[in-house]
Amino acid sequence: MSLITLTTDFGTKDHFVGAVKGAIYSELSEAKIVDITHEIAPFNITETAYILKNSYKSFPKGTIHIVGVDSELSADNKHIALELDGHYFVCPDNGLISMIASEIKPTKIVEINIHDRIESSFPVLDVFVQVACFIARGGNLTVIGKEIKAFKKLIEIQPKVNQAQNQIIGGVVYIDNYGNVITNISKKMFNDIGKGRAFKATARRYSFSKIFTKYNEVADNSTHENHQYDGHKLAIFNAAGFLEIAIYRSNLDTVGGASSLLGLGYRDAISIDFYNETTPDFTPIS
Template sequence: MSLITLTTDFGTKDHFVGAVKGAIYSELPDAKIVDITHEISPFNITETAYILKNSYKSFPKGTVHVIGVDSELSEENKHIALELDGHYFVCPDNGIISMIVAEFKPTKIVEITIHDRIESSFPVLEVFVQVACFIARGGNLTVIGREISEYKTIIEIQPKVNQLQDQIIGGIVYIDNYGNVITNISKKMFQEIGKGRNFEINAKKHKFTKVFSKYNEVASNSAYSNQQYEGHKLAIFNSANYIEIAIYRSNLDTVGGACSLLGLAYRDTVTINFINEPKQEFTTLN
């Protein structure tokens, strides 16, 4: 059975997703298609990368991942297919791969060249589907394109550490379905730079001095019911091990989410200042 995932900014109102799935089934009737999401904000490759980074590893090796975000072909935005970490990706060369799996090097990358035979205003349907199905059948990447050694990288969204190693400057890269905001500051970076020091997280005018491991830890005082903590803000290491700023039991229709209640938006700056405790002075008694 061939497993193909779809990640796009198409939404579900229009015909695009249905057309792509129909084309895959026409090529591979026994294919298994999994929708990772079609609700990416239009052209938002940072959001796309966050979702794929935290989902592709759950699929078995050999899965083909089709990425239909910012996919219009141009000289600056070529189409590529590659094998990476045991998975295959068919996508535009717009920097997204560098944000999904920066720790791995591709086994093979090709620039897709079947466009020479296809004039397309809908490349995901007319090009990516053909390539994905060919790979799913066990086809060799070099048949569908010219082998290349590099793909486009994007580095400006990476968090920065100041020279004194007492501050991390990051930003908001994703807002989830609950309105919680996810930063690009990983738990690993936080621990390596912080080294157990006290800290203060700053997001606009909001400050946090503790990072929770679970949402309900904010309601740990047994003298009160969980309901009394609804709407409390907190910082947490989320399931993807990134610092997230959340509202406990947020509901966008009633309580609201962190993005609306705290006035936080995509690409807003989040800083962590680590506190170097002053050395204690001891007096010797004579």
């Protein structure tokens, strides 16, 4: 059985998702299709990269991931298929693969060249489905395209390090269903640069000198009821290992989320400044 995932910005109101699934089953009736999400913000490559990075590893090796975000073919937006970490990705070469490939290099990348046989304004349906099903049947990537060595890199996905000033400058790459604000600063980078020193993380006019490992650590369970801490802001390394600014027990219908309450949005800057451990007013990293 072939496992194929779909990640798109199509939404679910229109016919697009159903048409893509129908085309897959027409090509490969035994396929198993899993929807990762169809609610990517339109054309948001950074959001796509974050979701892919944190979902693909949960699938078994050999899974084929079709990614339909900003997928219209152009001279500057080629279509590629690649093997990476035992998985296959069929997607536009618009930088969305950057976040995954920053840590694990692709085994093989090809530029898809079947477009001369297919005229399409809906490449996910007409091209990506054919490529994915070809791979699922055991086809070699080099049959569908010319092997290339490089892919487009999205610079904004990677945070910057200012060694001289002991500073990491990152940005907001995703806002989740709870309104939590996720940055591109990883726990690994934080530890590598910080080396256990005191720090201050700054997001707009808000600052944090402690980063939690669980949301409920913000509540002092020994003396208070947890609900007394509802609405408190906190910084945490989330399950994906990225710095997140959150509101404890956030509810977008009542309390609100970090994005709305703190005025933080996509691409907003987040900085971390590190200090000597003896600097007062800062809590050393545990």
